[in-house]
Amino acid sequence: MIRKLAFACLPALLLAGCQDPASTNQGSSRSEIRIVGSSTVFPFAKKVSEEFVNFDPERRSPILESTGTGGGIELFCSGVGANTPDIVNASRRMKKNEFDRCITNGVEEIVEVIIGFDGIALAQSKNGPKINLSVAEFYTALAAEPFGKGPNTTRRWPDINPALPDTRINIFGPPSTSGTRDALEEIIMEKGCKTDPAVGALADSDKDKFEEICHTVRTDQGYTDAGENDNLIVQKLSTNPDAVGIFSYSYLADNAETVRGIPINGVEPSYATIESGQYPGARTLFIYIKKKHVDVIPGLREFLAEYLRGGEPDGYLTRIGLISSPAKMRSEMLERIKSLPTLDGAVLE
Amino acid sequence: MSPTSSPAPAGHPVAHKTDWMGAAMQKRIASRYASERRFKFMGLAAVTLSSLFLAFLLFVMVGNGAKGFITTEATLTVDMPAATGSISADQLTGPRLSATISSIDVRRIYDDAVEAQYGENGTRYFASTAWTALRSQLIANPDLLMGKADFWLPTSSDVDRAAKDRSTPEAEADYARLRQAGEVRQTFNWNFLTGSDGTDPARVGIWGALKGSLITIAVTLLLAFPVGVLAAVYLEEYATKNRLTDLIEVSINNLAAVPSIIFGLLGLAVFLQFFAMPRSAAIVGGLTLALMTMPVIVIASRNAIKAVPPSIREAAMGVGASPIQVVFHHVLPLAIPGIMTGTIIGMARALGETAPLLMIGMRAFTTTPPDSLTDPATVLPVQIFLWSDEVNRGFVEKTSAAIIVLLVFLLTMNAVAVYLRNRFETRW
Numbered sequence: 001m002i003r004k005l006a007f008a009c010l011p012a013l014l015l016a017g018c019q020d021p022a023s024t025n026q027g028s029s030r031s032e033i034r035i036v037g038s039s040t041v042f043p044f045a046k047k048v049s050e051e052f053v054n055f056d057p058e059r060r061s062p063i064l065e066s067t068g069t070g071g072g073i074e075l076f077c078s079g080v081g082a083n084t085p086d087i088v089n090a091s092r093r094m095k096k097n098e099f100d101r102c103i104t105n106g107v108e109e110i111v112e113v114i115i116g117f118d119g120i121a122l123a124q125s126k127n128g129p130k131i132n133l134s135v136a137e138f139y140t141a142l143a144a145e146p147f148g149k150g151p152n153t154t155r156r157w158p159d160i161n162p163a164l165p166d167t168r169i170n171i172f173g174p175p176s177t178s179g180t181r182d183a184l185e186e187i188i189m190e191k192g193c194k195t196d197p198a199v200g201a202l203a204d205s206d207k208d209k210f211e212e213i214c215h216t217v218r219t220d221q222g223y224t225d226a227g228e229n230d231n232l233i234v235q236k237l238s239t240n241p242d243a244v245g246i247f248s249y250s251y252l253a254d255n256a257e258t259v260r261g262i263p264i265n266g267v268e269p270s271y272a273t274i275e276s277g278q279y280p281g282a283r284t285l286f287i288y289i290k291k292k293h294v295d296v297i298p299g300l301r302e303f304l305a306e307y308l309r310g311g312e313p314d315g316y317l318t319r320i321g322l323i324s325s326p327a328k329m330r331s332e333m334l335e336r337i338k339s340l341p342t343l344d345g346a347v348l349e
Numbered sequence: 350m351s352p353t354s355s356p357a358p359a360g361h362p363v364a365h366k367t368d369w370m371g372a373a374m375q376k377r378i379a380s381r382y383a384s385e386r387r388f389k390f391m392g393l394a395a396v397t398l399s400s401l402f403l404a405f406l407l408f409v410m411v412g413n414g415a416k417g418f419i420t421t422e423a424t425l426t427v428d429m430p431a432a433t434g435s436i437s438a439d440q441l442t443g444p445r446l447s448a449t450i451s452s453i454d455v456r457r458i459y460d461d462a463v464e465a466q467y468g469e470n471g472t473r474y475f476a477s478t479a480w481t482a483l484r485s486q487l488i489a490n491p492d493l494l495m496g497k498a499d500f501w502l503p504t505s506s507d508v509d510r511a512a513k514d515r516s517t518p519e520a521e522a523d524y525a526r527l528r529q530a531g532e533v534r535q536t537f538n539w540n541f542l543t544g545s546d547g548t549d550p551a552r553v554g555i556w557g558a559l560k561g562s563l564i565t566i567a568v569t570l571l572l573a574f575p576v577g578v579l580a581a582v583y584l585e586e587y588a589t590k591n592r593l594t595d596l597i598e599v600s601i602n603n604l605a606a607v608p609s610i611i612f613g614l615l616g617l618a619v620f621l622q623f624f625a626m627p628r629s630a631a632i633v634g635g636l637t638l639a640l641m642t643m644p645v646i647v648i649a650s651r652n653a654i655k656a657v658p659p660s661i662r663e664a665a666m667g668v669g670a671s672p673i674q675v676v677f678h679h680v681l682p683l684a685i686p687g688i689m690t691g692t693i694i695g696m697a698r699a700l701g702e703t704a705p706l707l708m709i710g711m712r713a714f715t716t717t718p719p720d721s722l723t724d725p726a727t728v729l730p731v732q733i734f735l736w737s738d739e740v741n742r743g744f745v746e747k748t749s750a751a752i753i754v755l756l757v758f759l760l761t762m763n764a765v766a767v768y769l770r771n772r773f774e775t776r777w
Contacts, residue, residue: 032715032725034628046548046714053716054481056451061545061717063629063725065710083625316477 030082032060037072037089077102086293109291117323119249119282122262128241129165139192144216172226173246185215250321304337417750420538421512422501476503476551506743550743557718561726568635577646585654605644613705628710629725642695649691653684689770
């Protein structure tokens with residue numbers, strides 16, 4: 001009988017044994033930095049953590065996980081302690097409701113640092129007729145139902161504005177799984193969509209309807225998914241002078257000999273216009289840090305310094321596509337990672 | 350009596366003498382042989398087809414992956430004393446060595462040396478982390494600090510691809526220039542076997558993921574094997590047949606057929622959220638995979654135990670063995686080959702599993718291999734998945750090379766298991 005009991009208890013004992021590492025881990029500290037968040041910022045964070053370890057091989061490698069901005073903030077806001085991430089990478093600002101969730105879970109002191117920018121560029125072949133678009137015109141060409149007034153019937157650019165060159169609307173862009181697509185919908189399309197006050201008002205009254213109108217890209221021949229490979233879009237543009245391509249700004253900078261940027265609202269995409277915030281197709285990349293983890297998790301301060309160092313105009317992050325922030329903002333951020341001011345929820349939307 | 354000559358009485362079966370030579374019979378025989386041949390041919394075709402697939406897989410993998418084990422290196426001459434100032438020999442002895450090395454700004458020395466030898470844009474020839482290779486060579490052989498020496502450092506991924514195959518026009522021109530000057534060579538990529546994940550394909554390694562796989566699979570084996578075998582022994586030898594044991598049997602069979610992603614969600618809910626275990630840790634991966642593997646082991650073990658003839662048990666009981674002696678001295682030794690087979694199948698599946706591990710965060714990027722059960726880790730299949738997703742073209746051959754490592758690991762594991770099985774097999 002005792003023997004039978006022993007057999008029955010063995011699995012239970014094993015499971016109980018497994019609890020031990022967790023209970024010792026909780027509360028006590030962790031020796032490496034944990035980072036979660038945006039897939040857009042992921043390659044930058046990877047590079048920074050590699051440099052961070054290379055600088056001093058004695059350091060423990062940070063642990064990065066690409067979870068997407070929303071998923072990352074959820075993990076980040078799940079509490080304070082060794083089992084929660086120290087830093088979340090975000091390709092947009094934290095939202096008010098996310099911040100409130102953080103507060104409810106005891107994550108009260110959050111530090112916000114801007115690491116740089118990421119731009120979405122519209123481009124065309126150098127051989128094509130020059131186009132100059134406003135956000136509203138671009139939105140009208142791209143939306144499935146422009147301003148919620150029935151299906152998109154535009155076929156040629158003059159259907160939108162007679163001043164535009166008389167060529168077929170033929171846009172190559174990222175597929176719906178891509179982060180660039182999210183940025184396209186959230187930055188450019190939303191801006192174009194809000195030029196109609198009636199639709200803009202929907203943003204507060206009926207969020208679902210607003211997103212349906214503003215974030216749905218047409219599926220007819222006007223728009224072609226060109227896959228995740230931005231290089232492919234560049235190639236398609238060079239063989240297709242009438243087409244318009246959408247990709248991350250760094251690709252435009254790399255392929256300046258074959259394609260040129262299309263000005264939006266009269267502003268050409270360039271490092272200068274993105275830095276200054278004039279260009280409508282740029283987004284800010286953030287990282288959020290738990291103040292309570294600083295000086296508890298070893299190396300966190302050094303890691304933040306490394307992050308900002310890589311984002312300098314001639315830093316290694318700008319070489320892989322990050323657009324560094326203006327000098328004034330950089331010095332403010334350097335100050336921020338020293339004094340660690342707490343983010344005020346009131347400034348968030 | 351001649352049954353062929355006289356007609357048989359009505360109502361009785363007639364025994365006709367078979368006319369083997371008749372045209373109709375010959376046709377029937379030919380058609381039987383033909384169907385035999387067709388069947389044999391189909392079987393052979395099935396075997397050929399599956400071996401062709403395997404051969405194709407191996408051919409493509411080895412073809413692509415073999416290059417991943419080769420690295421291209423270019424030479425760099427560094428005059429250490431000139432760059433560091435004089436270092437006395439006693440600074441390189443024992444405990445003072447690491448202090449000496451860390452006091453040297455290897456990165457600056459590297460940058461200066463590259464500029465002196467290859468011109469202003471010279472760093473484009475080398476991997477972005479080539480200076481860490483220089484540092485590890487210095488640590489391995491501190492005497493190099495005392496004089497002027499040539500170092501072989503990894504080239505950039507583009508030049509590496511130019512050396513092996515095709516690359517960008519600029520990189521191909523760079524490679525041609527290096528080759529003409531005799532400043533480049535290809536060697537075995539030890540770093541691939543000893544290094545960890547990184548951002549530069551020229552410097553990534555598989556050891557981190559391999560170690561993660563070893564730890565994870567060890568946890569899985571240590572949990573799933575004893576629990577699975579004990580469950581099987583209890584159900585077969587001790588449990589009474591009733592509705593409850595029937596229900597358990599059905600549940601175990603169902604559990605073995607549950608898609609692996611479900612186990613990932615279970616692991617996430619139970620181990621991470623309820624027990625608050627660390628994310629991305631090998632122990633959680635091992636536990637999750639153990640849940641997945643256990644039913645397979647239970648089913649295989651039960652079948653193996655069932656196949657042991659009852660006469661063995663009765664004979665053992667007859668000479669006075671206790672039930673536990675019967676199990677451990679007679680039933681288990683005879684059932685062990687079957688149990689091992691089930692375990693091998695289960696373990697091979699666990700080793701190749703990706704989906705449940707993604708759920709519990711074992712896809713984390715980390716550049717140091719795990720040192721303990723709770724360290725964040727990744728495993729080989731997840732590493733392959735992550736690399737296949739990389740934009741940089743240099744990762745293509747690394748992905749195939751990682752697949753080769755996974756296959757070799759799998760084959761080694763199975764070979765050891767088969768050897769053990771044959772060793773412990775008892776014949777009667």
